[in-house]
Amino acid sequence: MKKRHLEERIFQVLMMISFLLLAGSLGFILLTILIKGLPALNWAMISQTPKGGYYLGKEGGILNAILGSLTLATTGTLLALIISLPMALFLETYLRRSPWAEVARLCLDVLWGIPSIVYGAFGFTIMLALGLRASLLGGVLTLALLEIPLMTRAMDEVVRMMPHEVEQAALALGSTRLETALKVTARQMLPGIITAVLLAFGRGIGDAASVLFTAGYTDRLPTSFLRPVASLPLAVFFQLGMPFPEVQQRAYASALILTVIVLAVSLISRWLSHRFSRHTVR
Amino acid sequence: MRVETSLSSARASLQRRRVLDNLAKSLSRLLTLLPLTLFLVMLVVLAFRALPILRSATLGELLGRRVWLPSQGRFGFLPFILSTLWVTAAGVVLAAPPCVLTAIYLVEYARPGFRNAIKPLLDILAAIPSVVYGVWGVVAIVPIVQMLGRQSNQWWGFIPLFRSSNPTGYSILAGAIVLAVMIAPFIVSVAYEVLESVPGGSREASLAVGATQWQTVRHAVLPQARAGIFAGVVLGASRALGETMAVLMVVGNVPQIPRSLFDAAYPLPALIANNYGEMLSIPLYDAALMMAALILLLMVLAFNVLSTLILRHAIRRNEL
Numbered sequence: 001m002k003k004r005h006l007e008e009r010i011f012q013v014l015m016m017i018s019f020l021l022l023a024g025s026l027g028f029i030l031l032t033i034l035i036k037g038l039p040a041l042n043w044a045m046i047s048q049t050p051k052g053g054y055y056l057g058k059e060g061g062i063l064n065a066i067l068g069s070l071t072l073a074t075t076g077t078l079l080a081l082i083i084s085l086p087m088a089l090f091l092e093t094y095l096r097r098s099p100w101a102e103v104a105r106l107c108l109d110v111l112w113g114i115p116s117i118v119y120g121a122f123g124f125t126i127m128l129a130l131g132l133r134a135s136l137l138g139g140v141l142t143l144a145l146l147e148i149p150l151m152t153r154a155m156d157e158v159v160r161m162m163p164h165e166v167e168q169a170a171l172a173l174g175s176t177r178l179e180t181a182l183k184v185t186a187r188q189m190l191p192g193i194i195t196a197v198l199l200a201f202g203r204g205i206g207d208a209a210s211v212l213f214t215a216g217y218t219d220r221l222p223t224s225f226l227r228p229v230a231s232l233p234l235a236v237f238f239q240l241g242m243p244f245p246e247v248q249q250r251a252y253a254s255a256l257i258l259t260v261i262v263l264a265v266s267l268i269s270r271w272l273s274h275r276f277s278r279h280t281v282r
Numbered sequence: 283m284r285v286e287t288s289l290s291s292a293r294a295s296l297q298r299r300r301v302l303d304n305l306a307k308s309l310s311r312l313l314t315l316l317p318l319t320l321f322l323v324m325l326v327v328l329a330f331r332a333l334p335i336l337r338s339a340t341l342g343e344l345l346g347r348r349v350w351l352p353s354q355g356r357f358g359f360l361p362f363i364l365s366t367l368w369v370t371a372a373g374v375v376l377a378a379p380p381c382v383l384t385a386i387y388l389v390e391y392a393r394p395g396f397r398n399a400i401k402p403l404l405d406i407l408a409a410i411p412s413v414v415y416g417v418w419g420v421v422a423i424v425p426i427v428q429m430l431g432r433q434s435n436q437w438w439g440f441i442p443l444f445r446s447s448n449p450t451g452y453s454i455l456a457g458a459i460v461l462a463v464m465i466a467p468f469i470v471s472v473a474y475e476v477l478e479s480v481p482g483g484s485r486e487a488s489l490a491v492g493a494t495q496w497q498t499v500r501h502a503v504l505p506q507a508r509a510g511i512f513a514g515v516v517l518g519a520s521r522a523l524g525e526t527m528a529v530l531m532v533v534g535n536v537p538q539i540p541r542s543l544f545d546a547a548y549p550l551p552a553l554i555a556n557n558y559g560e561m562l563s564i565p566l567y568d569a570a571l572m573m574a575a576l577i578l579l580l581m582v583l584a585f586n587v588l589s590t591l592i593l594r595h596a597i598r599r600n601e602l
Contacts, residue, residue: 111321
């Protein structure tokens with residue numbers, strides 16, 4: 001009798017420890033970034049591009065990387081959305097659980113799991129073959145490829161969880177499957193679409209390995225699709241690699257900026273999906 | 283007369299709607315071919331670009347050799363493959379027990395309100411960019427590991443796994459700790475989903491005959507969830523295999539065969555990321571890096587397919 005209650009206590013304590021470990025790690029990370037990044041953060045960091053000698057500790061900021069990352073992630077996410085939305089919608093409307101659809105889902109899962117560095121190497125190879133140099137275009141295309149599986153699967157999961165009575169009602173009234181998909185399913189999916197898009201955006205803006213070879217790096221603001229573009233993760237990485245403490249401080253500040261952007265995106269997504277889910281039929 | 287025209291126009295419109303519907307259907311078939319095509323193209327392109335190095339040496343030599351001297355044309359992938367496996371295994375061993383226990387706690391013990399409050403926490407952990415994990419690793423974890431290494435040498439130095447000959451702290455253990463936190467949200471959320479899919483009846487039956495909560499978990503819930511939880515851990519491992527920036531920043535990047543947790547290592551993704559700049563100036567170097575990408579892709583693929591198949595099987599069985 002006693003032994004099993006002791007066992008119960010032990011495992012409850014272990015579970016509590018595990019949970020605290022996990023939550024504590026998150027706190028530890030955010031605190032580290034905040035404490036290290038905040039002192040080095042100033043207005044010049046986010047309003048200026050690197051001036052001469054910036055990487056030796058002289059004046060300037062990382063506006064090039066902030067704008068570069070936003071451009072890269074926004075364009076890449078839009079491109080991914082153009083492919084993902086019809087794919088998720090049609091996957092559910094026409095194919096459902098057919099073997100064809102299951103193969104497509106398995107492929108998407110596999111693609112989702114492929115490391116971003118492999119996407120980077122692949123993108124770079126394709127660009128070499130086409131004679132493209134590291135550029136915004138290359139970065140955007142690679143990011144879109146990286147985001148498509150994540151976005152499609154996220155939307156697909158939402159559609160599969162949805163109640164189908166409303167669609168059945170639409171079909172019963174004589175609308176075709178296409179009309180049902182576009183006018184009923186898509187509207188029902190809206191919160192899911194928003195979540196999926198922002199999830200993909202967050203992954204895109206934080207990913208360094210895929211843009212390392214495909215987008216390059218530059219001190220200028222992004223102007224042309226065919227020029228290299230800077231990105232925040234690489235700004236963090238390069239600045240941290242410099243041997244000067246002032247520049248490393250800026251790496252911490254850049255990491256803080258990146259974290260704040262990603263957390264903001266995560267919060268906005270939560271808020272928007274909550275807001276829009278009022279209009280869906282459950 | 284009017285009835286007839288409106289009827290024929292209705293018929294025309296129906297015709298048009300049907301055509302559109304069929305068009306969309308064919309388009310969707312085409313679109314869903316895209317993932318498979320992309321995957322195959324990726325595989326073929328990488329293999330094609332790795333061909334020159336496969337011609338220069340046999341596969342066995344490439345995978346089994348320890349020497350990595352690109353300037354002399356000697357490419358041995360063994361240190362990198364072993365480094366990848368070491369870091370991944372250590373990360374998974376660190377992450378799996380607390381993650382599974384957390385998932386059990388959330389599903390079996392926690393109140394619904396608390397459970398819902400935890401979801402954002404996992405989302406945030408999953409959303410933090412890997413380069414930020416890397417900064418955290420460099421700033422916080424590497425010094426801790428450095429200290430641990432010194433201590434470990436004193437107390438556990440006789441066990442090879444814990445012997446430290448690397449005073450810097452940039453090591454497998456540092457990489458594994460960072461990885462463990464990075465893959466935690468994946469393992470927890472898969473384990474959570476699997477545990478939740480276990481039918482409530484088996485819990486009630488167990489509790490009804492007087493079992494404690496933990497006995498219920500252990501004897502009624504876990505046996506049904508085991509395969510799925512295992513799949514979640516494998517999925518976490520496949521994420522860890524390909525993680526680039528965070529690991530690259532803390533793992534030391536020395537091409538050697540690791541012997542201890544405190545040794546530096548050089549995983550495949552780090553190899554690719556670090557050397558892309560200079561690869562075009564040395565013959566066969568680019569082929570070698572593509573080979574590295576291919577090996578990585580195949581390793582991840584094996585883990586991934588395994589976990590996906592187990593998971594589908596496990597969840598479907600519980601849903602029935």
